[in-house]
Amino acid sequence: MTRAGLAALALLSAATAQAGDFFTLKGHGGPVMAIAVAADTGRIATASFDNAVGVWSDGGVPMWLDGHRAAVNALTFAGPDRVVSAGDDFGVRLWDLAAGTSRELTRHAGKVAALALSPDGRFVASASWDGSIGLTDLATGESRRLKGHEAGVNAVVFTPDGDLYSASADGTLRLWDVEAGAERRLVLRHGFGINRLVLNAADGWLAYGAVDGVTRVLDLAADAPLADFTLDRRPILAMAYSQRADRLAIGDGEGYIMVIDTDVWRIARDFRATERGPIWALAFSPDGGNIHAAGLDPVVYSWPLDTLDAHGQMAAETPAYLRDPADMSNGERQFARKCSICHTLTPGSARRAGPTLHGLFGRPAGTVTDYSYSATLRGSDIVWSETTINALFDEGPDHYIPGSKMPMQRITEQTDRTDLIDYLRRATAPTGD
Structure with a gap:
């Protein structure tokens, strides 16, 4: 949009x-x-x-x-x-x-x-x-x-x-x-x-x-x-x-x-x-x-x-990052903690701090049309896959893509990165499967 x-x-x-x-x-x-x-x-x-x-x-x-x-x-x-x-x-x-x-x-x-x-x-x-x-x-x-x-x-x-x-x-x-x-x-x-x-x-x-x-x-x-x-x-x-x-x-x-x-x-x-x-x-x-x-x-x-x-209180729904961790799988919990405040899983970036993750796998970095990317990502040759997402959180965005808008954070445990990738593969699939 x-x-x-x-x-x-x-x-x-x-x-x-x-x-x-x-x-x-x-x-x-x-x-x-x-x-x-x-x-x-x-x-x-x-x-x-x-x-x-x-x-x-x-x-x-x-x-x-x-x-x-x-x-x-x-x-x-x-x-x-x-x-x-x-x-x-x-x-x-x-x-x-x-x-x-x-x-x-x-x-x-x-x-x-x-x-x-x-x-x-x-x-x-x-x-x-x-x-x-x-x-x-x-x-x-x-x-x-x-x-x-x-x-x-x-x-x-x-x-x-x-x-x-x-x-x-x-x-x-x-x-x-x-x-x-x-x-x-x-x-x-x-x-x-x-x-x-x-x-x-x-x-x-x-x-x-x-x-x-x-x-x-x-x-x-x-x-x-x-x-x-x-x-x-x-x-x-x-x-x-x-x-x-x-x-x-x-x-x-x-x-x-x-x-x-x-x-x-x-x-x-x-x-x-x-x-x-x-x-x-x-x-x-x-x-x-x-x-x-x-x-x-x-x-x-x-x-x-x-x-x-x-007139009542602020009527906010509970954000994903504040949900009870016991109600989520480990992959969803990693997404809630690391990704949900900046990214949506549905079509459209909704003016979030980061682009939508809908249709993430196989997508070249820097190509969501309703998001303003840094020059670093617009000129990148990265294609999002299990390998590149794993590297992103293993090294941290500041090392994997220096100069991007992504905040400095890592997921140090391989099992947590694997669970996150499995969750994202399901949650971002355009067909929902």
């Missing part, structure tokens, strides 16, 4: 969805890892494990932005017609939505976990697991690095005057002088990695969420804790703030969305949004009336805050 055909299938489930309505956004082929909202237009951008960015407008079809070579973890609007995205391919890309083009701004030496736009719109900051923070000029493309963290950087947020807060897996929260390219001070040292930050400079507070479940708010003037909403749920994976609604939302690894009234510092809502699995991403609508959220399934859910628990 063509890209246009796929886009036509990926409609908003509520064609005229407005803030205050419950609606969903469907079309991605993998879990949605980040959500951004344009304050002026309400357009929603979504970043997914399927290597793509979707840009959604009310009553329309998504614009698909394909250019990353691995999962997309972070994105931000950089004006009405520009989006910046970054992910597991170490790259930061700038998209011109009007022209439908993109260019790579900079590359890190590790995955990029978060992005932030400077108040003047000039710079984008990129938090990377290589331990550095990238500062890239959107106009010139000039990029430099802030270094000082001792582990991966998970979150960044600009202050109104252009300084930058950063949080890291090393458990520290730091403040940087962007102009000088130097650390101003170590704000705090938490015992566990810090995953997310939200800043309200006008009211003088900074909230952070950590691996150990700590959800804490700092009074910046007093340099002391202002409020603590830590519950026995971990890790904290998502945070979002609406100044118009005076609401702070927190998503955790157990599938809860906690909404805090920041005017009086109390919990206004505490909603179990998923039956199983985490909340990966949160964002408010521009008026603060809706909270957009994403978990394990490839769908964004948007709940009105006033009726948050009246």
Whole structure:
């Protein structure tokens, strides 16, 4: 199916969805890892494990932005017609939505976990697991690095005057002088990695969420804790703030969305949004009336805050990789663990991170028409067979097909590889036998 055909299938489930309505956004082929909202237009951008960015407008079809070579973890609007995205391919890309083009701004030496736009719109900051923070000029493309963290950087947020807060897996929260390219001070040292930050400079507070479940708010003037909403749920994976609604939302690894009234510092809502699995991403609508959220399934859910628990949980089917291993043969279990999140077994790739495996045996690599391959696979002479599939998982994709999009993984036991191949031979056969 063509890209246009796929886009036509990926409609908003509520064609005229407005803030205050419950609606969903469907079309991605993998879990949605980040959500951004344009304050002026309400357009929603979504970043997914399927290597793509979707840009959604009310009553329309998504614009698909394909250019990353691995999962997309972070994105931000950089004006009405520009989006910046970054992910597991170490790259930061700038998209011109009007022209439908993109260019790579900079590359890190590790995955990029978060992005932030400077108040003047000039710079984008990129938090990377290589331990550095990238500062890239959107106009010139000039990029430099802030270094000082001792582990991966998970979150960044600009202050109104252009300084930058950063949080890291090393458990520290730091403040940087962007102009000088130097650390101003170590704000705090938490015992566990810090995953997310939200800043309200006008009211003088900074909230952070950590691996150990700590959800804490700092009074910046007093340099002391202002409020603590830590519950026995971990890790904290998502945070979002609406100044118009005076609401702070927190998503955790157990599938809860906690909404805090920041005017009086109390919990206004505490909603179990998923039956199983985490909340990966949160964002408010521009008026603060809706909270957009994403978990394990490839769908964004948007709940009105006033009726948050009246529309039910995320209604995801159990993904193959989360099924009980006791209910599967060893070959199917290997597929579920290693392959199912990226590949379908049915005709059509469904915007997954990898092509469909339907009709796999005897197929030349790089030839599924509805999937965008790397140049490495498009130019490959590999034909998929018992021998080549065995070699792929024996050596690992990074050695067997260097430069492809396939993640680094091996199946070390020959019996497991044999069982997987036997399962794939049956499950991918066009006739089903």
